[in-house]
Amino acid sequence: MGRTVDIVGDVYAIVGNMPWGCRFCLRGSKIVVFVTGLCDDKCFYCPVSPEKLYHDVIRVDEEPVQSLEDILDEVYAIGAEGAGITGGDPLVKVDRTVGIIKILKEIFGDDFHIHLYTSGRYASSAVLRALESAGLDEIRFHVIGDWVLQRIRLALEVLRDVDVGVEIPIFPDRIEETKRLIKKLDEMGVSFINLNELEASENNMRVLLMRGYKIVPGTPVVKGSREAAIEIVQWASKNTKKITVHFCPAGYKDRVQMRIRLIRKALRTAKPYEKVAADGMVVVLEVEPTDQAKQLAREGYGEPGDNRILLHPDLHLPGAQVRRRYPARLATGLPLELQGIAENSDNAA
DSSP: OOOOOEEETTTEEEESOOOHHHHHHHTTOEEEEEEESOOSOOOTTOOOOTTTTTSOOOEETTEEOSSHHHHHHHHHHHTOSEEEEEESOGGGGHHHHHHHHHHHHHHHOTTSEEEEEEOSTTOOHHHHHHHHHHTOOEEEEOOSSTHHHHHHHHHHHHOSSSEEEEEEEEOTTOHHHHHHHHHHHHHHTOOEEEEEEOBOOTTTHHHHHHTTOOBOTTSSBBTTHHHHHHHHHHHHHHHOSSOEEEEEOHHIIIIIIHHHHHHHHHHHHOOTTOEEOTTSOEEEEEEOOOHHHHHHIIIIIEEEOSSSEEEOTTOOOTTOEEEEEOSSSOOTTOOHHHHHHHSOEEEEO
16 A cells, blocks of 8 residues: 655645655745855756855855854744755855854754755764754755765764755656665665755756756746656655655745745834735835925834835825835845845835
């Protein structure tokens, strides 16, 4: 008798139990800490932007990080329940990574869930123990070669309270290879494998096309990746014993999960005179500093800006302009689908 397959539209397809890190991601309550762009693996399909890949930069939810306080501020801003630690490879800067995990756990408690992505190249016994001691809850290996399986076996032996999983992109021409990998991981006792829809980006588009892959028109995803992932999940329901096999579509991650996070941030950080729109943007009115506008600001309906008065958008004043903005310091690095609405724009009220 096969295992149950759950397919929820463009949200996920799964056999087994949803990994905890994915649960927080689905509800937009996880920050993403990009620890470093440094990485000693040269995956041709890596979607990380040229501005970050192979550069030692730190970002939290795509915003520049100057100090640990910037990361903590983002946790408060969205009311985060967890964090994903990514790169590059976070273990290239293991002391930095361990320090971030430790401070997040110390301030937000044991229930603040933290998962980490790595190829495992630098996942020695000592490093794995340091990660667990700092409070890591979940480690996700990116299998780029058979040698990574040795790192995964080591993690299964060394780690006691950390869930060990795998996360890989799905290539439409590697279905059988992926099935064989899943069988090995299931026999090893790996907790889960996440199958990501293969994404095209500025960094990998040219190479993907040169290798014969095609892009779905109007989207940043590789044609056939989704269908291959669904086939693999359905296969897993009949051919695996315990491992969770979870497919994460790029569309949900880029268009829905990101929006939920924007809305959470906007609701928590919006000023009294700002209105949060359904897309997560913060909306205000900008008007000339007339006597009426100044009076409304004094009464709590807004505040003075740079040669303008900012007021609640439900007010109606002659010549007022509607301004929409992303509820954060910067909008750089957003998915293409969100870049248009992230840019400030003025429209007649």
